[in-house]
Amino acid sequence: MELGNFTILQCSGIREEETRAGWSTKKWPHANSNSMKAMLLSQYRHLEIADLPTPTPGPGELLVNVAACGICGSDVHGYDGSSGRRIPPIVMGHEAAGRVAAVGPQVHGWSEGDRVTFDSTIFCGTCTHCCRGETNLCDRRQVLGVSCADYRCAGAFAEYVTVPQRIVHRLPDSIPFAEAAMLEAVAVAVHAVSLCRVSPGDQVLVLGAGMIGLLCLQAVRALGCTSVYIADVDASRLKLAKEVGARETLHATGDELISEILGRTNGAGVDLAIEAVGIEATVRSAVHSVRKGGTVTLVGNITPEVTLPLQRTVTRQIRLQGSCASAGEYPQAISLLTGGAIKVKPLITAIVPLEDGPRWFERLYSREPNLMKVVLTPGTVS
Numbered sequence: 566m567e568l569g570n571f572t573i574l575q576c577s578g579i580r581e582e583e584t585r586a587g588w589s590t591k592k593w594p595h596a597n598s599n600s601m602k603a604m605l606l607s608q609y610r611h612l613e614i615a616d617l618p619t620p621t622p623g624p625g626e627l628l629v630n631v632a633a634c635g636i637c638g639s640d641v642h643g644y645d646g647s648s649g650r651r652i653p654p655i656v657m658g659h660e661a662a663g664r665v666a667a668v669g670p671q672v673h674g675w676s677e678g679d680r681v682t683f684d685s686t687i688f689c690g691t692c693t694h695c696c697r698g699e700t701n702l703c704d705r706r707q708v709l710g711v712s713c714a715d716y717r718c719a720g721a722f723a724e725y726v727t728v729p730q731r732i733v734h735r736l737p738d739s740i741p742f743a744e745a746a747m748l749e750a751v752a753v754a755v756h757a758v759s760l761c762r763v764s765p766g767d768q769v770l771v772l773g774a775g776m777i778g779l780l781c782l783q784a785v786r787a788l789g790c791t792s793v794y795i796a797d798v799d800a801s802r803l804k805l806a807k808e809v810g811a812r813e814t815l816h817a818t819g820d821e822l823i824s825e826i827l828g829r830t831n832g833a834g835v836d837l838a839i840e841a842v843g844i845e846a847t848v849r850s851a852v853h854s855v856r857k858g859g860t861v862t863l864v865g866n867i868t869p870e871v872t873l874p875l876q877r878t879v880t881r882q883i884r885l886q887g888s889c890a891s892a893g894e895y896p897q898a899i900s901l902l903t904g905g906a907i908k909v910k911p912l913i914t915a916i917v918p919l920e921d922g923p924r925w926f927e928r929l930y931s932r933e934p935n936l937m938k939v940v941l942t943p944g945t946v947s
């Protein structure tokens with residue numbers, strides 16, 4: 566490709582007093598021995614395999630050779646510009662695992678060769694929210710592989726990526742890299758469920774058998790809930806739900822789903838509904854499916870606004886709980902995966918080389934049926 570004097574911003578560690586000041590601007594050089602292969606969104610709906618400079622880890626940062634990086638739904642939504650969160654040029658990718666290839670200055674406890682995964686959220690560690698442990702709500706939050714009006718942060722659809730050590734987690738040998746790339750999504754589900762105040766005897770409805778829905782289903786079962794229903798309009802996804810342990814799947818939506826749930830709960834409704842779609846129909850079904858005093862946890866957000874059944878929510882004292890990303894749930898996610906309480910292998914549709922990434926993006930973008938997680942393998946480690 567013609568590189569010219571195009572510039573790209575490389576994400577570097579965020580320090581207390583700086584946000585965008587912590588970024589260095591690099592000239593885009595011609596391919597050389599310090600270059601790496603990366604999948605670049607050079608314009609909307611156009612991905613190419615490009616030679617980019619291999620990043621150098623700054624203070625407190627690790628250089629990771631990316632063994633696996635999953636394609637997230639948010640990458641697919643960002644691909645055509647509709648979300649405004651992947652402004653080209655950008656290397657996307659935030660669900661990754663690999664091995665430490667180099668450590669920057671002031672890095673402690675990590676060495677070359679360590680197997681790692683990392684949070685998709687780069688939090689500052691010092692703002693009010695970070696101090697409260699709400700790292701997902703960090704005032705200086707940046708997400709790997711995202712470029713928006715406020716920042717641009719190179720992601721992991723590349724042989725190498727640099728990440729601050731504070732977001733890195735050690736991986737046990739028993740978790741293969743491709744499965745470890747799913748830990749970001751597992752942590753999102755574990756976080757959502759941790760906000761639900763759920764008890765083992767509770768009856769739960771998960772709306773949406775996509776990636777997050779299927780992981781929420783497993784996370785809630787891991788807490789001891791045995792009455793967990795999962796609903797979707799896609800029969801193939803419900804089949805997958807069975808594979809990961811769903812006892813009862815509901816191939817229904819809208820009023821039909823509501824009456825199915827009320828019929829199974831003596832007309833009372835479930836204790837908890839986890840909404841993992843983010844459209845009006847499913848939010849409405851969730852509110853109508855919970856009991857008085859029950860909780861609706863909102864994780865899906867494909868549409869920015871929906872109409873809320875207000876009177877039903879107020880008069881039945883229903884608690885609405887939003888959930889965003891994760892905040893410290895990685896260790897728990899790792900142990901749930903290691904212990905087998907959460908299974909991600911059935912959710913991986915394909916593990917393919919970086920070079921095949923553009924083609925798989927198009928397949929995901931065109932909503933080809935029966936695709937769940939596609940994992941790319943950009944790096945050279947195993």
Ligand SMILES: [Zn+2]
Nearest residue numbers: 637638639660
């Ligand atoms: Zn994601």
Ligand SMILES: [Zn+2]
Nearest residue numbers: 689692695703
């Ligand atoms: Zn912060």
